[in-house]
Amino acid sequence: MKWAVGGTSIAPDYNASKGRFWSAAPEWLAQAKPTSDGGNSLLLSFIQEIDMCIDKTLSRLKDGYQIDAFLWHQGESDYAKSKDYYRNLKTMVAYVRMHLTEKTGKDYSRLPFIFGTVARSNKYFSREVENAMKQLAAEDPNMHLIDMSGAELLNDRLHFTAHSAEYLGQQVYKQLEQIIKGVIVRTDELKGKRLGIIGDSYVKNHKEPVKNTWHYKFAEKHGMEYLNYGKNGSSIAYSSPRWGEAMYVRYKEMPDDLDYVIVVGGHNDGFKLDSIGGIDVFKERLAMLCEGLIEKYPTAKIFFFTRWNCKNFAGSDAEKVVDAMIEVCGNYSIPIFDSARKGGIYANNDHFRKIYFQNSKNNTDTAHLNEKGHERFLKVAESFILQY
Known part of the structure; x- marks a missing residue:
């Protein structure tokens, strides 16, 4: 289940050109509508995609299903509100976990969250955003942070080169493999x-x-x-x-x-x-x-x-x-x-x-x-x- 839009932040910024945000702040979300319905909430659109996938496909699988992880890579567009990134990302992850728990009846409060840092050569790099990511990963054992601080970027000093993108994919795979093996070990x-x-x-x-x-x-x-x-x-x-x-x-x-x-x-x-x-x-x-x-x-x-x-x-x-x-x-x-x-x-x-x-x-x-x-x-x- 994928939902990705370039150049978007978690924190709402009403002067932003794209005007679409991932915020899970209750007061903001209460007045927001999904971007798929002409609104400005990417998070609500993401939740819609999840629900449709569960209702139309996953819930009909003969052997059932298990959602293993939440993958995420973002942070550049929050550089202007970097002081709020820790709270904003934590609230967003908690919202998705809570929604999955309520939707499925399973406890997804510990759903693994795999994410990567922003390259330090990125023109929108923020030390506060990076530190917020590290703090969340240190506090929550089910948040798995991948260090992309030294990643190579294209000439736009924004997007990964093919080599860096492949490296990130490999590291995400390794994290998923460890998570799934961990479940198998407990089962055995x-x-x-x-x-x-x-x-x-x-x-x-x-x-x-x-x-x-x-x-x-x-x-x-x-x-x-x-x-x-x-x-x-x-x-x-x-x-x-x-x-x-x-x-x-x-x-x-x-x-x-x-x-x-x-x-x-x-x-x-x-x-x-x-x-x-x-x-x-x-x-x-x-x-x-x-x-x-x-x-x-x-x-x-x-x-x-x-x-x-x-x-x-x-x-x-x-x-x-x-x-x-x-x-x-x-x-x-x-x-x-x-x-x-x-x-x-x-x-x-x-x-x-x-x-x-x-x-x-x-x-x-x-x-x-x-x-x-x-x-x-x-x-x-x-x-x-x-x-x-």
């Missing part, structure tokens, strides 16, 4: 590890085989030993004769030698808050679960996943439970994925459920994905887990 390290997952019918998979679930497919893909402790009707904090002990108690049934522990819950707790004793009691018992897991598995990687979204989610008990899970897990530094808001699972949409949820009378099942739905969410969950 999962082979032979023991993964235990505990939860409700999301984990048990209700009426369909466990092998159809995203977590089973994740373990199988990475060569992990898989243990499923899902139970229909199970809650994090509510025990009953019908549904059995809550997860904050029955996690003790899981073996001691797990390398990865995943907890999926909260769906049933939302219906039982009054029986539990309210949201504060839910938080207390969730804290007991967090403390118990850390005590039982001090060397394991522990993850939580919330329930999906639902109709009338805002202000509901379902939202209270999701927010409580995020709060309590945060108190224990346990990574938690907000499936309700970032999962890309539109459980409140009838048409979506017909495609991605298990068959139910009158299409009322808002909890249980079918195999196609699990394959959709696998990409999201895998991206989240592999960060750690």
